[in-house]
Amino acid sequence: MRVKIVSYAVLIFIIALIQSTVLGSISVFNVKPNLLLILIVSAALLGNNVEGAVIGFICGLTQDMLSGRVIGFYALLGLYLGLGVSFINKRLYKENVLVAIITTFFFFDSI
Amino acid sequence: MRLVKNKLFILLTVTVAILIIIGLSVRKNSKVNSVSNVLTVVLNPFQEFINYIGDRIEGAAKYLEDIEALNQENEALKARINELEKEVKELSDYREKNKELKEALNIKDQFSDVEFLGANIIAKDMGNWFNIFTIDRGITDGITVDSAVITKDGLVGRIISADLVSSKVITIIDEDSTVSARVSKTRDLVFVKGDLQLKNQGLCRLDNIFPDMDIAVGDTIETSGLGGIYPKGIIIGKVKEVRRKSSDLSRYAIIEPAVDFKRLEEVFVLENKDKLKKVGEGNR
Numbered sequence: 001m002r003v004k005i006v007s008y009a010v011l012i013f014i015i016a017l018i019q020s021t022v023l024g025s026i027s028v029f030n031v032k033p034n035l036l037l038i039l040i041v042s043a044a045l046l047g048n049n050v051e052g053a054v055i056g057f058i059c060g061l062t063q064d065m066l067s068g069r070v071i072g073f074y075a076l077l078g079l080y081l082g083l084g085v086s087f088i089n090k091r092l093y094k095e096n097v098l099v100a101i102i103t104t105f106f107f108f109d110s111i
Numbered sequence: 112m113r114l115v116k117n118k119l120f121i122l123l124t125v126t127v128a129i130l131i132i133i134g135l136s137v138r139k140n141s142k143v144n145s146v147s148n149v150l151t152v153v154l155n156p157f158q159e160f161i162n163y164i165g166d167r168i169e170g171a172a173k174y175l176e177d178i179e180a181l182n183q184e185n186e187a188l189k190a191r192i193n194e195l196e197k198e199v200k201e202l203s204d205y206r207e208k209n210k211e212l213k214e215a216l217n218i219k220d221q222f223s224d225v226e227f228l229g230a231n232i233i234a235k236d237m238g239n240w241f242n243i244f245t246i247d248r249g250i251t252d253g254i255t256v257d258s259a260v261i262t263k264d265g266l267v268g269r270i271i272s273a274d275l276v277s278s279k280v281i282t283i284i285d286e287d288s289t290v291s292a293r294v295s296k297t298r299d300l301v302f303v304k305g306d307l308q309l310k311n312q313g314l315c316r317l318d319n320i321f322p323d324m325d326i327a328v329g330d331t332i333e334t335s336g337l338g339g340i341y342p343k344g345i346i347i348g349k350v351k352e353v354r355r356k357s358s359d360l361s362r363y364a365i366i367e368p369a370v371d372f373k374r375l376e377e378v379f380v381l382e383n384k385d386k387l388k389k390v391g392e393g394n395r
Contacts, residue, residue, distance in 0.1 A: 017154060020234035020245070021161040053122070065147040066154065067236045067243050067279070069271070069287065072133035079125065 008043075008055065015039055016062045036063055040078055041104045044085035045092070052089075056082020140256060144272050151245070151274045158233040159247060166376075225342060228252060228380040233277065242285035242310055246378060249276040257340050259381045265346035265369030266290070266334060267378055282372055283347065284310040291338045292317070292347055295331040299324050303332060303347055303366055313372045314351065317364040326353060332366055342381060 015035045023033055036059040044052030060078025064071050085103060092099045136143040234245040248254050250273050260267040260280050268282040283290055286305040293300060299321075306316045320326060330350045336343025348368035355362050 013154075016150075017157050017161065020154070021158050022165070050118075057125075062150060065150040066234060067245065069243065069281075070133050071136040071143050071146055072129045076126065076129045076133070079129070083122070 008058075011039065012036070012059060012062055016066060019063075020066050036060075036078075037081075038104050040082050041085050042100055044082045045089045045100055045103065047086065049083055049086040052082035052086030053079055054082070056080070145274070147272070148274050151277045155233065155247065155276050158245075159231075162231070162233055224384050226253075226382045226384050228254070228382055230378055230380055232375055232378065242282045242305070242372075243271070243279050244282070244375070245277050245279055246380070247277055248380065249274050249278050251275055253382055254278045254380055255382065258383075259341045259345070260378050261345055261381060262370050262375065262378050264371075265348065266341065267370050267372075267375065269340055270380065280378070283368065284313060284315045284372060286310065290341060290347065291335045292332050293335040294324075294326060295333050297325055299326070300335060300337070301332070309365065313368065315348075315366050315368060317350070317366050320353075320362045320364065322361075326350060326362075326364060328352065 019035050023035065040052070040056045040059050043055040047055075056078035057075050058078075059082075060073075060075035061071075063074040063078070068074055092103075132143055135141055228248060230246040230248040232244050233247045236243045246260075254270060254273045256270050256273055258270045260269060266283060268280050268285070268288060270278050271281045272279045281288055282305075283303060284305045286307050288305045290303040291300070292303045301320060302318045304316055304318055306314070309315060317332065328350050332347045332350065334341040334343060334345045334347060346369045348366045348370075350364050351367040352365040353362055354365065
């Protein structure tokens, strides 16, 4: 459990760093790729719904702190996104990479 | 069953709590926003490092590319310098004259009590909802909320929140931004606003065009100085297109900002000199 928390924290830190610097200059059809979103979806697909919600919330909060207009906006979006994805993950064959890709695309514009 | 109920209850509480926090942090200068310091202070050096590396790589690649072009440009520029030097001589005469006349008229110079603080952009907006970027100056450098941000080309935006070592800038193309402006040619008052559809192309729109107003493509738009945030006379951009709404009653125009928001790297923050003296006091 402790290992999990630490590795998630490091992962979020690195992703936030890359997201806020390098990825700003890449955009596809005016939509920027969002690594934090991908992290939320993958965590929610592989874990249970508490994990999905908490990771979603923390990723959202990170984004709020770094570039949001208000504190809490992305956090709320992330919380429900993580929760939503983790509720449907029982019906999906989650080891399949394609499922993760499609799910990410489906939620792409929400954050 | 009880567990499910419990979880639902937690979810509801968290949601309500977040909504309250959003409500609190929407207010200007609210204390809630200082939470960001936790992350921005830690991330700031890393972001600067990555940007530094990025600049270096870009610089090296450009250096090899540009040698030929630079040689030609150098020649052209030398010729231009000669021309300009002639002009400078003439203009300095005018400047002296202008100074005398101004003193005679006692005109208040808006820029005389303003300090230009240079800043680098260290992070761009991460999501697709806002048009916000982060600069590497914060409260400790004397940045205050609502200061105007410009480049040498024109207006960029204003500071929406200042952290300890970094601050967030909202650009004029964000739909939350409204600038009181003037048409340089006719001195008519207008509003420049961000627009949800236009901001992706780096454009903004101009409202408040009266039916009898004379506005044409190519007109320059500058800040009016009303409202107190932006000083007077900063170039915003040029009119790109004048459109008519379907109701046929009012017109609006598309503005092409003088600043290229996709290629911003360095900006200047305009800070009041009086405020600079009491750095960090009560500007949150």
